[in-house]
Each structure stands twice: as C-alpha cells, then as structure tokens.
Amino acid sequence: MSEINATDIGLPTLRAASVVTERRPVRIALIAVAVAFLLLFLVLPVAAVFQQAFAKGLGAYFESFADADALAAIELTVLVAAIAVPFNLVFGIAASWAVAKFEFTGKALFVTLIDLPFSVSPVVAGLIYILLFGSQGYLAPLTQSLDLQIVFAVPGIVLATIFVTFPLVARQLIPLMQEQGIGDEEAALTLGASGFHVFRTVTLPNIKWGLLYSVLLCNARAMGEFGAVSVVSGHIRGLTDTVPLHVEILYNEYNFVAAFAVASLLAGLALVTLVIKSLLEWRYADGLAASARH
Amino acid sequence: MAARASLRQPSVIPGFGMTFGYAVLVLGIVVLLPLCALALRASAIGIGGIIDVVRDPRVASALRISFGVSLLAAIVASLFGFVAAWVLTRYNFPGRRLLDAIVDLPFALPTAVAGIALASLYAPNGIVGGWLAAIGIHIAYTPAGIFVALVFIGVPFAVRTVQPLIGEIDREIEEASATLGATRWYTLVHAVLPPLVPAILTGFSLAFARGIGEYGSVIFIAGNLPYVSEIAPLLIVIKLSEFDYVGACAIASIMLAASFACLLLINLIQAWSHRRFGHV
Numbered sequence: 001m002s003e004i005n006a007t008d009i010g011l012p013t014l015r016a017a018s019v020v021t022e023r024r025p026v027r028i029a030l031i032a033v034a035v036a037f038l039l040l041f042l043v044l045p046v047a048a049v050f051q052q053a054f055a056k057g058l059g060a061y062f063e064s065f066a067d068a069d070a071l072a073a074i075e076l077t078v079l080v081a082a083i084a085v086p087f088n089l090v091f092g093i094a095a096s097w098a099v100a101k102f103e104f105t106g107k108a109l110f111v112t113l114i115d116l117p118f119s120v121s122p123v124v125a126g127l128i129y130i131l132l133f134g135s136q137g138y139l140a141p142l143t144q145s146l147d148l149q150i151v152f153a154v155p156g157i158v159l160a161t162i163f164v165t166f167p168l169v170a171r172q173l174i175p176l177m178q179e180q181g182i183g184d185e186e187a188a189l190t191l192g193a194s195g196f197h198v199f200r201t202v203t204l205p206n207i208k209w210g211l212l213y214s215v216l217l218c219n220a221r222a223m224g225e226f227g228a229v230s231v232v233s234g235h236i237r238g239l240t241d242t243v244p245l246h247v248e249i250l251y252n253e254y255n256f257v258a259a260f261a262v263a264s265l266l267a268g269l270a271l272v273t274l275v276i277k278s279l280l281e282w283r284y285a286d287g288l289a290a291s292a293r294h
Numbered sequence: 295m296a297a298r299a300s301l302r303q304p305s306v307i308p309g310f311g312m313t314f315g316y317a318v319l320v321l322g323i324v325v326l327l328p329l330c331a332l333a334l335r336a337s338a339i340g341i342g343g344i345i346d347v348v349r350d351p352r353v354a355s356a357l358r359i360s361f362g363v364s365l366l367a368a369i370v371a372s373l374f375g376f377v378a379a380w381v382l383t384r385y386n387f388p389g390r391r392l393l394d395a396i397v398d399l400p401f402a403l404p405t406a407v408a409g410i411a412l413a414s415l416y417a418p419n420g421i422v423g424g425w426l427a428a429i430g431i432h433i434a435y436t437p438a439g440i441f442v443a444l445v446f447i448g449v450p451f452a453v454r455t456v457q458p459l460i461g462e463i464d465r466e467i468e469e470a471s472a473t474l475g476a477t478r479w480y481t482l483v484h485a486v487l488p489p490l491v492p493a494i495l496t497g498f499s500l501a502f503a504r505g506i507g508e509y510g511s512v513i514f515i516a517g518n519l520p521y522v523s524e525i526a527p528l529l530i531v532i533k534l535s536e537f538d539y540v541g542a543c544a545i546a547s548i549m550l551a552a553s554f555a556c557l558l559l560i561n562l563i564q565a566w567s568h569r570r571f572g573h574v
Contacts, residue, residue: 020465020468020469021478022478023478030377030380030381030385031381033374033381034374034381034393035381035393037377038378038397038449040422041442041446042397042400042446043396044415044421044422045412046403046411048411048421049410049411090316091320091321093313094312094316094317094320095321097309097313098310098313098317101307101310102303102305102307103302103305104310104314105302106301110321112561113321113326114317114321116325116329116557119507119554119556119557120507120550120553121507121508121509121546122507122510122527123507123509123528123530123531123546124507124530124546124549124550127530127534127542127546128546131328131331131332131539132331136539137331162324163324166324166325182305182307186307189306189307189308190306217401220402220404223404224402224404224405225404226404226405227510230531231530231534244404245406247407248410251514256414263404263406263407263410266403266407267407269402270399270403270404271402274395274398274399274402275395277398278394278395
C-alpha cells in the first residue's frame, strides 16, 4: 500500500524514504531554490506595497484616503464589483448546473467558450467593447437612439469587468459539481422535492465552500481589474476612475505614498482572499477539490 | 422540445433548458458578440491591411518584444515553477503551507498593484534595483523589467498545473526503479518526469499566453520605450488614444490569433496526454 509510509506506522524514516526521494543535500538545495525564487518573485513585491505605503508613517497613509477622488474611486470600484460579481455568480451556477448534471452534444465546446475570456488580453477585452459601443461602433446607432453612454462611462467599466472575470465562478464550480455526480439530486427528486428545493437543500450545501472561494476570487479580480477597465474608462477623474486606475494616476504623479496606500487596500483584499482560500482548503479539502487550475 | 431531447441524454434532473439557455444567452452577449465585433473589423481590414500595420517597425518590434520576452519568462517560470511544485508536494519543511498559499498571489493581486510594486523594487533606487545597479545590472525600464513582471504573472500557472500530478505519482514505480538498480537521477528522468511533461507544457503554454496579453504589471516597470521596451498591448492602447482603430484592431487580432493557437495547443497536449498516460 503506497498510502502508508514509514512515519505513519512509527518506523524510522531514514532508510525507508531514501529509495523514493532525493539525497538530503539535494533536497535542501531544491528547497532553497524554490523558497528563494518564491520569496524574490512573489513575497517581495507584496511586502514592497506595504513598506512603501507606510514609508512616511501612519498619518501620511491615512491622509491618502481623505482625498475626494480616492473616495470616489473606491465607491465606483465597490459599485462595479457589486454588479459584476453577482452577475458572474448567477451565470456560473447556471452554466455549471447544465454542464455537470447533464450530458449533451457540444459540451466540450461550451466549456471552451466559457474559458475564452482567460485567453484574451485585458486590453483586447476593453477594445472589443469600444468596437461595439464606441462612437463608431457597430451598436452605436442603437445606444445613441436610446441615449445610452456605454464606453467611457460606468456601464462600459461594468461590462469589461464582467468579461474579464467571466469564467471564474463557472470554472471553479464545474469540476466540483461533476465530482459530486447526480446521485444526491436524483434521490431528493424521487422523494418528491421540486427542482429549486433540490438545488437549495442538496446541491448548494455540497458546493458552498467552492462557491464562497470563487466569489471571493471573482471579487478580488473584479475590484483589481486594470487593463480592460483602463481602455473603456476614459479616465475621467472622480467619475470613471476605479481604484486601480486611481493608483496609476497617483503613481504617475510621483505621489508614491498615496499610490501605495490606495494599492495596499487591493493588496490587503488579495491577501485576505488567499488566507480564506487556505483556511477552506485545510478544513474542507473535499469541498474545494479539483480547483487546482484557475 | 423533441429536438433538444435528441441532443442530450435523458435525465430526471430538471432545469437543463433554463440553465443552459440562460448560460448560452449570457455567453453570447457578453463574450461572443464583442469578439465577433473584432473579427468583423479585422476581416474588413483584411490580411493585407493587417500585414501593412505589422510591417510598421514600431509595431513589429512591439510584437517581437511581447512574444520574445513572454517565451523567455514562460520558460523560466516553468523551470522554477516545477522545482517549486516538486518541493511543495514532496518535501516537508517549516513554512511549506504558507509558501504554497502564496503561489496563488498573482491570481489575486491586481496587476497594477504588482506593477508599481515591481517597478519600485527594481528601480535604480529600489531595494533590489539599487543592489543590482551597484554591479551594473539594470532591470527597471529595460526589457529585463518586462521579463520580471511576466515571470511573476506566470508562476501560478506553472506551479498549479504540475502540482496535482506530482501528488498523484505512484511511489511504487519509483521503488521498482530503485530496486532494479537505477540511480535516483535515472529514476527521475526516465520514470517520474515523462508523465509530467504534458502538464509542464500546459503550464508553459498558459504562462506564455497570459504573458503575451499582460498589461498592468508590465507597463510600470517596462519604461515603455518604443523599439526597446514597448509591449504590444500598450501599443493597442496608444493606437486607440490616437483613434487609429485599424492599427489597434490589427495588433489585437494578431494577439487573439496567438492566444487561440495557445488554447488549441493546450487542448492538443491534453488530448495526447490523455491517450498516452490516461490523465490530464
């Protein structure tokens, strides 16, 4: 039984393990390489955000948020996420229900198309909405007759954000729901429960942790989206600037403390998302299984 | 109703029509319709028109930089990502779980935040940049800066595609190889590594595809000098701000074609791996 290793049954590990692992110096060298690489490329940048944000002390840090434009940016970002995340959540649940609970022709194509936004550059994601809704766009006559301003306004930012975070929830839920099969649902249905009742009381409890993580990640990505939003926003300060765009403005104005202070909000959000993910993985490993790839 | 019933296998589970219909509708409006707009615009420009745009030296050099640096960064991310995945799965050491959690950071950290952080670290007056400047190496505001940003972006793809497979390796194969007299190195190269190759290639393709399109984390550290450190996505933004829609769409369609090629490659790798090894 390969699952039982020497440590589990209290045997000395040195001899037993040496056949299927590297020699100690090699192990130590590999650990050193991996740790150094991850520290240099991943940990250091995040540490730099907080170090720069607090470089001039707590007073300067909090002063950065007293600015009206910064507050407007935070407000807009929360609004955009409040629309984009529930939208993608509903789509993700519907799509994963259809994919995981049924066999139908063209399923592979459907799943590939859901994944499509991940392979599109954020800048291109912004560009396609300009081609649709810009002043010379294909749908411009329609939006003008309705007197709707889509790009260079809030609706465009929301659309671009939805596009960029589109696959996140579905991608998390599909493997999870597939793994759980349809036995539980079938049992509930034969006992006379309605479809919605089955979803709420049988399916939802099974997927809740995966769902929670996917919503958190979707939220972090929605609030932090830069490229796509930058293309469609029009950069009207105080009106169409989201938090990441405001960070860019502050940085380009050499207002580093304020730029990093505002950026630290998003970095904090990312760290909280990862902490919750790790906690969920350690406590409910099964509920997040098959989530290895994003 | 009858037509749909023939498309899917019968099931007692309700809600297929509603959920699938809604998902297809949303997918069509949010993803496919806008992408069609680009395809339509690109076909209006035509192959000749796209070639004309690409022959502009500035566009050509931006595309070369984007593809070249992405390739290099994806290779480095895959290499170190593999070592990291191996170490995180196989060895136990203090801080392993923390390090494992940190791998996902580039997924969650906004690209612009990563961008300004990397720029401040690697600038000549930054912590790393200052140290490197002392020995004559300049990272920020050169193509090396783009490379650093793209490695950052690529790491989680490289690690997370290989990691689950390393965890699934059957130890008995390694034991058998060892009892037959193979050295540890021979076992690794001939028994352990081959089934992992498809996953490594998949991670590499994902990192490469993501690198080509990456914008936020690159522009702050790149310096954006035309012909030197200007990336293709930035050139799209510049063309758009000059209302040069033909130029923007031509570059965008090339990048889109490249990402579709990567997507196709990944699917081919996985199909091949499925036939060869029976897993992804």
